[in-house]
Amino acid sequence: MISLQFITHQTDKYSYLESARMALEGGCKWIQLRMKEAPLDEVEAVALQLKPMCRDHEAILVLDDHVELAKKLEVDGVHLGKTDMPVAEARQLLGEAFIIGGTANTFEDVEMHYRAGADYVGIGPFRFTTTKKNLSPVLGLEGYASILSDMEKAGIKLPVVAIGGITYEDIPAILETGVNGIALSGTILNAENPVAETRRILNNN
Numbered sequence: 001m002i003s004l005q006f007i008t009h010q011t012d013k014y015s016y017l018e019s020a021r022m023a024l025e026g027g028c029k030w031i032q033l034r035m036k037e038a039p040l041d042e043v044e045a046v047a048l049q050l051k052p053m054c055r056d057h058e059a060i061l062v063l064d065d066h067v068e069l070a071k072k073l074e075v076d077g078v079h080l081g082k083t084d085m086p087v088a089e090a091r092q093l094l095g096e097a098f099i100i101g102g103t104a105n106t107f108e109d110v111e112m113h114y115r116a117g118a119d120y121v122g123i124g125p126f127r128f129t130t131t132k133k134n135l136s137p138v139l140g141l142e143g144y145a146s147i148l149s150d151m152e153k154a155g156i157k158l159p160v161v162a163i164g165g166i167t168y169e170d171i172p173a174i175l176e177t178g179v180n181g182i183a184l185s186g187t188i189l190n191a192e193n194p195v196a197e198t199r200r201i202l203n204n205n
């Protein structure tokens with residue numbers, strides 16, 4: 001079964017919490033609570049509801065961006081990008097027990113996160129997506145192959161999660177490049193039945 005990280009999103013049909021609930025029901029064991037434009041108190045309110053749901057499903061819960069909140073709520077970790085708190089600073093604040101992920105679009109980004117002590121890197125985008133604004137350049141399969149080859153040459157062993165516009169059909173070829181996991185949002189939430197789609201993705205990969 002693949003390592004699948006579900007990225008929460010709010011749609012016309014689903015709230016952030018409902019999106020996570022469906023992924024958990026479909027068997028996903030890793031949820032990232034990403035509420036991009038929401039005020040901190042709203043993120044906290046949803047995280048407080050989501051934490052016991054993740055615990056009941058034996059799933060990991062990481063927060064996008066919010067290091068102090070992750071510490072306060074004692075969730076499992078955070079995911080940090082270029083404009084967020086640097087990974088090294090987050091590590092100082094959170095200690096070794098928390099999972100810290102960093103965003104990368106180039107080998108240099110990976111190297112930086114590796115040196116700073118990240119536990120994994122989210123490399124993307126694989127292709128264009130409307131789920132995130134201000135996207136970095138699209139990587140495609142060649143981009144992953146190239147970054148993973150550079151990592152190998154440099155002796156950098158760090159779990160890689162591919163992200164950005166990924167669909168069910170893309171997953172086998174992306175995994176072939178050597179990435180360790182896949183992060184998905186839209187392809188699950190746009191499916192007719194997101195619970196069944198999560199199951200299909202997990203059972204066939």
Ligand SMILES: Cc1ncc(COP(=O)(O)OP(=O)(O)O)c(N)n1
Binds near residue numbers: 079
């Ligand atoms: C697994 C994973 N990879 C990359 C990202 C992107 O994070 P970031 O660059 O901080 O952008 P925002 O998600 O905060 O808009 C991610 N969230 N998760």
Ligand SMILES: Cc1ncsc1CCOP(=O)(O)O
Binds near residue numbers: 124128163
């Ligand atoms: C958070 C994030 N970072 C790069 S692409 C992306 C969005 C992923 O969502 P989707 O699977 O809907 O493209």
Ligand SMILES: [Mg+2]
Binds near residue numbers: 064065079081084
């Ligand atoms: Mg961020």
